[in-house]
Amino acid sequence: MKLLLLEDDAEAAEFVQRGLTEAGHTVDIAATADDGLHLALEGAHDVLIIDRMVPGGDGLSVVRAVREAGKATPVIFLTAVAGVRDRVEGLESGGDDYLVKPYAFSELLARVQALGRRSPTIDLRTRLEVGDLSLDLGGRTARRGATRLDLTPQEFKLLEYLVRHSGQVVTRAMLLDKIWGFHFDPRTNLVDAHMSRLRSKVDRPFSRELIHTVRGAGYMIDDRA
Amino acid sequence: MTGPRFLSSSALRLAAAFALIFALGGALMFGAFQWAVTGYANSSLEDDLRLETRLLLTDGGASDLAALQRRISARTRIASPFAYALFDATGRRLGGQLPVGISCDPGLNQVSVPAPSDDGAIDDEPILVRTLATSLPEGVLVVGKSTQAVHELQEWMAEIALWGAFGMAGLAAVGGLTAGLILARRLDKVNAATARVMQGHLGDRLPPIGLGSEFATLRDNLNGMLERLEASLQAMRHVSSDIAHDLRTPLNRMRQRLEQARGHTRTVKGLQAAIDQALTDLDGALDIFAALLRIAQIEAGTGRETFAPVSASGLVRRLFEAYQPVAELAGHTMALLTDSDREILGDEDLLVQMLSNLVENAIVHADGPLHIILGVSDEGTRTVLLVTDTGSGIPEEALPKVTRRFFRIDHSRHAPGSGLGLALVAAIATLHDADLVLRSSRPGLSARIAFGPAVVDRTSPP
Known part of the structure; x- marks a missing residue:
């Protein structure tokens, strides 16, 4: 799968990129909200992995902008923001999943794969x-x-x-x-x-x-x- | 109070506003007074004219012009305040000093005559004379009276109005300034007290402001707010020391484990095992950290703004379905009691976590097979969630302390858990304005959480 990772911590980004690459995926990395939005709108990604707190804005606003542009690419928030209301807020802004830092890499991989495989249209199988x-x-x-x-x-x-x-x-x-x-x-x-x-x-x-x-x-x- | 601050102070503004209001009020009042008095003076002047005319015409005066003329002369001689003019039927003047050009039309009129001055010269400003002409069988009688007295009255009253308005405005300004300064001085005391609080004297409270009950209410509210803030800060300090104490324990254990592995473990397998153990310790520390943050957030009131009606029986059924297999696998039995079709106003996620903590407490701390009841029932207007077990329970003396952070009963010290489970339960109950009652039910423990009637449009603090 082709993935986009919006994460401003270079070391964390590299760790995630290495793991996902080993699992057979290609990963684009963006470190600011503007870059992230640009790449999300330009590139054809299967899943967007979005940090909530990045330079230049909130990951939430990036996801909202992506949704407003009509893109339905699955989004997983990957974030240290884990308040009582934050998860709901993340899902309401157009996210599909919410994973709180710190997390086990296997958890991220499983969730990204589950999102990427999701059939894009409504599943009508009986x-x-x-x-x-x-x-x-x-x-x-x-x-x-x-x-x-x-x-x-x-x-x-x-x-x-x-x-x-x-x-x-x-x-x-x-x-x-x-x-x-x-x-x-x-x-x-x-x-x-x-x-x-x-x-x-x-x-x-x-x-x-x-x-x-x-x-x-x-x-x-x-x-x- | 210093100069520039004084100029922008409420005292000065209050004084200016009072002065303006009173000046306007005074002007209005004196204006109305003057209008009324002038009206009265004018009408009494007209009455005088009618009375004088009647006096002249009585006893045959109306039909005898010669007698009338004599009467006028006589009255003129005794310096009557009136002036007269008498005309015969042809319009010839028979007597009186009223000037030529007066109106002989019957009724009230007015004419201006040059004012006689003391030195005999003609004054610039003519005097208005009010006249009353009366038709006689053989002529016309005109009686006049100067309106000067009325004018003088008007001028005099205008002067009084001016000074009166000034005086009132002045007094109002002084009053406003005094009131403002008193208020400012009281507020200075309040400001000094808040400044001390800001400097870190959190126990300080505002002095009485005085001046009336609304200021007493204001002070009470502000002091209540300070009390609440102080309590929150103290809670925060507690959390900090709790974290320092209970979070260091697993971190220290992890550090020792890693140190030992670094120094003594030689095999890859051994190192991997040490790393796995360290990860477990780390996860334990992170769990405590997350639980503490969550409790703190809930205690701060987060989540209340999104409260929604939650079906009480649906809630316990959900928990029952989730935990019944867990209980059964551990050798316990579990029963569901749904005796309510009410709704609770709350945050479903938090309510689930609260019940889950209570059920898990029973399962985790069990020292033999238990029977666990998970239920809901109506008690009057209250909806009560219930978790009871038949385990060893909690000693009576420990019951009041178990909802504190990190409190653990000795015998369960080796059981898993951080001592935060019941603290979280208590925090969630408090967030929902529900009463949590823990009771030793011999055997076992019963936890009852009583919710008030769900009022959907409840206003919550922002």
Whole structure:
């Protein structure tokens, strides 16, 4: 993917650039709000990674300007501004995700990949499949092969999110945010507990496991050998 | 007060405004007075003319011109204030000194005559004489009287009006200046007190201003504001010392670990393990830091401006669905109690975090299988959120302290957590004007958060 990073701290920018490049992406770097806006409007990026506090303005105003120019490029805010209202403000200004510094690089990578892969138009699919697992989005039912899985609505939601991002790492923080709407770090293994239940229904009765734990990062659903 | 400051002071402006208002008021009052008195004088002059005419014409005077003429002569001799003129039917003057050219039309008229002066010379300004002409069967009688007295009265009153207005304006200016100076002196005291506060004497309060209840209210409000500010600053100082103490602990541990790894660890695996441990310590420190910031922000009232109605039962159901598998995995049971269809006015994210902290406290500090109840119920006008467990609870004497930052009960010192969970719960409850009550329910702990009736159009401080 082609990414734009708006970040004024050169060392942090280089660190992120190196990591993303190693993951196979190309990264443009801008250090000021003006440069960032210019590059965002000129270049065809797949994801914009925007720091909130940069010289020459707030990252929020850059994103607003990008949206006003009619560009729907996904945006993730990467920021030390983490007040009670700041996350909502970031999303209201046109951001798609909000990651607070300091963060683990794996978290950023997972979120950037999730955003970049998002289909740009409205997803009209009514059926999702991974291997022999199929989800009927209209009827909210799931099957593995011919066996119908008995899932609670919440389990279905969790499985759907995993399947929509199949082949990608989904972090615990992403799941907390998207499935439970928790914007804080719980002290209990909340995600793991739910995932364990889900696995007991989706994977355990079958010979082939689809949900994988990615050490130090999160989970992934994949039909790999 | 120094010169230039005095010129721009409210005392001077007040004095000038008072003076102007009183000068205008005085002028208006004296003007009206003069108008009324002049009117009265004129009408009494006309009455005099009618009375004199009637006196002359009584007892046959009206029909006997010769007798009338004699009467006029007699009255002229005794220096009556009136002047007369008598004409026969042909218009020939029979007597009287009123000058030629007076109107013989019946009724009131006026004529100007040269003013007689003391030295016999003719004065520049003629005198207006008011006349009353009366038709007789065989002639016309005209009686006149000078209006000079009225004019003199008018002039005299104009003078009084002028001096009166000046005097009132002067007095008003003095009064305004005095009032202004008294006010300025009181305010100087207040300014001196605020200057001391600004210099860092945060415990200082404003002296009584005096001058009435509105100033007492102003002083009370300002002192209340200072009290609030002092409390916030003190809270801030507490946070600073808390951070110094509790944040250094994990950072110090991390430093030692890294130092030891640098000096003694020889294998790559060992170094990686040390780095991983250090990252864990660092994350712990960052969590404490984030929690402290959040508590401070919530205590400062952030978030109140975006309060919205939140379904109470929806809220506890959400939390139940999130935590029931966690509790079950840890060997506990969990029950949901939704006995309310009310809404709470609040910030849903913060309310979720508050309940989550309480549920997690129960799970994390459990020393055996628990039964946890998460619920909501209506109690009168109040909506009560409830989290109870059957764990070991909190000792009675520690209950009042558990919502302080970094407070930990001895036996849970080894349990995970920073001692900030309940402090955050208390801060969120306070932000929502809700009452948090923690109670040992033998066994276990019950936490009740009682919310007042949701009033959607509530005004919140900016």
